[in-house]
Amino acid sequence: MPTSELTFFTNPKSRGRIARWMLEETGVPYATEVLEYGTSMKAAPYLAINPMGKVPAIRHGDNVVTECAAICAYLADAFPQAGLAPPPHGAARGPYYRWLFFAAGPLEAAWTNRALGVAVPPERSAMVGY
Numbered sequence: 796m797p798t799s800e801l802t803f804f805t806n807p808k809s810r811g812r813i814a815r816w817m818l819e820e821t822g823v824p825y826a827t828e829v830l831e832y833g834t835s836m837k838a839a840p841y842l843a844i845n846p847m848g849k850v851p852a853i854r855h856g857d858n859v860v861t862e863c864a865a866i867c868a869y870l871a872d873a874f875p876q877a878g879l880a881p882p883p884h885g886a887a888r889g890p891y892y893r894w895l896f897f898a899a900g901p902l903e904a905a906w907t908n909r910a911l912g913v914a915v916p917p918e919r920s921a922m923v924g925y
């Protein structure tokens with residue numbers, strides 16, 4: 796595959812590190828476009844890739860994928876020869892989905908809240924996802 800078919804949009808100081816790790820594990824060549832916070836990340840050319848103006852994102856042919864977990868799952872499926880996800884009907888598929896979504900949902904929310912000093916009132920803890 797020509798390098799230009801797989802493009803990685805990122806900033807080195809971002810969650811893009813997660814996607815970068817997965818891209819490296821695939822072993823396939825890819826191009827990198829570095830976006831700057833507040834400028835190129837919020838400019839029209841990149842907003843056409845991710846309307847949220849956030850990194851990371853990848854473009855693979857006609858497919859654009861944003862969200863770290865989605866990028867990891869997409870790459871595992873797009874490049875099965877790298878063996879990065881359990882087989883679709885194998886016993887490990889359940890735990891694979893569980894931890895993929897757990898990391899993207901409750902774990903992400905928990906560490907973001909902790910970093911921001913957002914405390915959940917004990918009487919409301921049943922409604923948070925972690």
Ligand SMILES: N[C@@H](CCC(=O)N[C@@H](CS)C(=O)NCC(=O)O)C(=O)O
Nearest residue numbers: 809810848849850851861862863864
């Ligand atoms: N849920 C997204 C989070 C992406 C995100 O928040 N990225 C931050 C950097 S770590 C960003 O691009 N911030 C720029 C901004 O919001 O202006 C994911 O998992 O990819």
